[in-house]
Amino acid sequence: MGTGDNTTDTQEEIMRATYRALCEHGFANLTMQDIADESGKSRTLLHYHYDTKNDLLEAYLDRMIGWIGDRLATSETEHPVDRLAEFIDFFVIHPEDESQSLALAILELRLQAIHNETFREKLTAHYEGNVDTVAEIIADGIEAGVFRPVDPAATGEGIYTALIGARTYQITLKAGPATERMTRFLWQTAQHFLFTDAGNARLETDAYPAERFSSF
Amino acid sequence: MGTGDNTTDTQEEIMRATYRALCEHGFANLTMQDIADESGKSRTLLHYHYDTKNDLLEAYLDRMIGWIGDRLATSETEHPVDRLAEFIDFFVIHPEDESQSLALAILELRLQAIHNETFREKLTAHYEGNVDTVAEIIADGIEAGVFRPVDPAATGEGIYTALIGARTYQITLKAGPATERMTRFLWQTAQHFLFTDAGNARLETDAYPAERFSSF
DNA sequence: TCGTTGACTGACGCGACAGTCAGTCTTATG
DNA sequence: CATAAGACTGACTGTCGCGTCAGTCAACGA
DSSP states (O other): OOOHHHHHHHHHHHHHHHHHHHHHHTTTTOOOOHHHHHHHOHHHHHHHHHHHHHHHHHHHHHHHHHHHHHHHHHOOOOHHHHHHHHHHHHHTTTTSSHHHHHHHHHHHHHHHHHTOOOHHHHHHHHHHHHHHHHHHHHHHHHHHTOOOOEEEHHHHHHHHHHHHHHHHHHHTTTTSSSSHHHHHHHHHHHHHBOOHHHHHHHHHSSOOOOTTTHHH | OOOOHHHHHHHHHHHHHHHHHHHOOSSSTTTTHHHHHHHHOOOOHHHHSSSSSHHHHHHHHHHHHOOOOOOOHOOOSHHHHHHHHHHHHOOOOTTTHHHHHHHHHHHHHHHHHTHHHHHHHHHHHHHHHHHHHHHHHHHHHHHHHHHSSSHHHHHHHHHHHHHHHHHHHHHTTTTHHHHHHHHHHHHHHHHOOOOOOOHHTTSTTTTSSSSTTTOO
């Protein structure tokens, strides 16, 4: 058996252990020992694979950002109204759900960006990438005549930033389904400021059964 | 000279020193020595006035929350459209401004709420209080006929959460004038989903000269 | 069979930091 | 003047967590 595979497996396991430790202890109280305990290996092994704690966490950040960015940018959906709904839905966190933990881990890392330039660069690229994803959806919708001729970049940033704000609210203050409320708020207001008549007509189709955004 | 005054003065100075130290070092790296250095007194004195580091920080949180909440809830302005504009304006952070530091300090404390129940309770009350302030403005505007008959609580939470999201974005990722962009976004969309014709008419008056929200 | 290489560990050093304690200085009071 | 009380400090203690180093163990190749 090649040793290269073992290395990859071990590093993969360290990344997974980092995730679990991060969710459990939070960034501020996260120790190398916590990660080691989660991985079942010794703390020294972490230093064998990653020189410093910072190196390990940067590697973890890269991994997480890549995974999320890919998921957001990839979609089978065609219709811009559907794609926007899909994107917005992605940010709903169900209280008591495990996705709460993932969102928490991201947010903890976000705060480190204030004092860590490398973190900030990586996270800024991630943020702007996601804004671009929304902007593209909107630009497509304008071209298709279902969205009004708004500024795609500005509108995309507004929507994405509002969504992230709701996640922060829900996670930090355990504010129940705050992300779901933001989804409803954005959707409802979008019908006034973003959708054309053709866009709103899409909401009458089979793609939007009664249970979806049911409060409207 | 009474010693009671000295105590008050000293504690006041400690609070101010805490603010400065928090801005400079961030919450995660904040030590009692940092605060002591800022105050010009010895580290031991902090323990004399506040038993533990946590006690000191909770006292600081109370102080800051009270100050901000009061500023947001108090206003001389009468017209609901003006009050909403005033409220939203309060959240604009000018890059390179010192208000950046205050916002940073709040945000750092926000993150602690995840793992500290006392912090969470205090900050939740603060957050909900501010949402209520917006909701009242909106309810007043509906009654005055300048806002559409939306749900004040839901709309207030949506607006406030979006504003905080923009602050988080600007502060953590040094995203230039992200709060100003969010202000524009909210104001522009509000003209479609929130304002009645009477509300939009208000924007034609002297209260909204060309330089305010100039991009619209 | 022997040497090399990679994965992994236990024990140690070292610095940082919260909290304690004994004691000083100043001011007020009888 | 003596005593007490409050404000304040320096030195000490104990803990915790990162990073290092010497060494073990297993697999592989000559």
